[in-house]
Amino acid sequence: MLVNPVLAKVSKDMATEEEGCLSLQGVLVPVERAAEVVIEGVDASGDPVRFELDLPEARIVQHELDHLDGVLIIDRTDEESRRNALARLRPQPVLGAR
């Protein structure tokens, strides 16, 4: 468990991979992420924790941290992939979503 996570460090080294998301079913889009990150926060007892991560974990924490900021993969992809993803999502009724 990691409380109040922040990216303390991100590498200049970037990597692009197709990413999916449970919040956007059926959508895969290319997303560029830092290849290495250092993430810091506190654990359930309030003690500081720090993880140095490379791929694929570095990608996963950047994805999840984006969720905390209300940012989705379609906000991070190129314009064409974003348009295609939105076209794919639009015709499907999604219950309980906002």
Ligand SMILES: [Zn+2]
């Ligand atoms: Zn997600």
